[in-house]
Amino acid sequence: MKQMRLRYAGVCRVCGTSIPVGTEAIYESETKTVRCVECAAKATETMSPGMAPPRDASLSTESGVAGSSARREYERRKAKDEDRLREKWGRFGGLAVALSEERQHTKSWDRGAIGEERLGARLDGLAVDGLAVLHDRRIPGSNANIDHIAITRAGIWVIDAKRYKGRPELKIEGGILRPRVEKLFVARRDCTKLVDGVLKQIDVVRDFAGDVPVTGALCFVEADWPLVGGAFSTRGVHVLWPKRLAGVLVEQSTGDVDVARMRGAIASRFKSA
Numbered sequence: 241m242k243q244m245r246l247r248y249a250g251v252c253r254v255c256g257t258s259i260p261v262g263t264e265a266i267y268e269s270e271t272k273t274v275r276c277v278e279c280a281a282k283a284t285e286t287m288s289p290g291m292a293p294p295r296d297a298s299l300s301t302e303s304g305v306a307g308s309s310a311r312r313e314y315e316r317r318k319a320k321d322e323d324r325l326r327e328k329w330g331r332f333g334g335l336a337v338a339l340s341e342e343r344q345h346t347k348s349w350d351r352g353a354i355g356e357e358r359l360g361a362r363l364d365g366l367a368v369d370g371l372a373v374l375h376d377r378r379i380p381g382s383n384a385n386i387d388h389i390a391i392t393r394a395g396i397w398v399i400d401a402k403r404y405k406g407r408p409e410l411k412i413e414g415g416i417l418r419p420r421v422e423k424l425f426v427a428r429r430d431c432t433k434l435v436d437g438v439l440k441q442i443d444v445v446r447d448f449a450g451d452v453p454v455t456g457a458l459c460f461v462e463a464d465w466p467l468v469g470g471a472f473s474t475r476g477v478h479v480l481w482p483k484r485l486a487g488v489l490v491e492q493s494t495g496d497v498d499v500a501r502m503r504g505a506i507a508s509r510f511k512s513a
Contacts, residue, residue: 306360314349355403377510392492395453
């Protein structure tokens with residue numbers, strides 16, 4: 241990352257603000273994106289007091305870049321959509337691109353990338369002795385990836401970031417006469433499949449980690465959480481928000497896990513996406 245005066249206009253990958261030519265901003269060469277100075281400052285502020293970011297640039301690279309695969313997919317889809325418009329409208333293609341709104345499915349990848357990036361910034365602020373974080377890791381033999389993996393002395397956390405609007409809620413169906421079924425709803429929409437996805441990721445990491453405890457979390461960024469309470473667990477998966485997740489991870493300070501060794505083993509097995 242490098243702070244510089246932009247030679248070309250850009251858009252902050254975090255807040256979406258337009259950044260004019262000549263404005264001071266943070267250029268991220270690995271993802272070829274920019275962040276405004278304000279968002280970069282906020283990311284620094286999320287770090288706990290006394291916790292500095294990793295000094296070793298190679299360590300940061302090995303940790304992966306949060307949201308990088310989602311960001312690449314968004315850029316690929318966006319370019320494909322623009323090429324389709326230019327082909328359709330010929331010499332008026334540039335105008336058609338400028339006047340057209342992004343397709344919802346394409347835009348969803350941008351929203352997802354931003355959610356992962358914001359959560360990644362907060363988690364990076366926790367990466368000190370006794371707690372390590374990896375981002376955007378490929379699942380071997382699959383096209384799927386794991387958004388974030390946190391390694392603590394107490395065990396491993398598999399974390400899926402979601403940037404959804406609305407309030408996450410747990411609804412329970414059945415009971416005495418019928419099988420009990422737990423369902424996750426967000427803004428009255430059944431999102432139980434998100435829990436299924438985290439459980440599959442947990443199984444993959446657990447198969448590799450052996451006896452080390454593996455816990456899953458669905459972290460909703462920008463959701464409509466209540467002022468009091470709100471976090472819950474379903475089928476062993478924690479459902480919560482970034483600040484609450486950070487607090488839970490910091491509390492995982494006792495245990496027998498060799499954090500540095502486990503981090504290296506997981507990074508070797510689950511490569512950066």
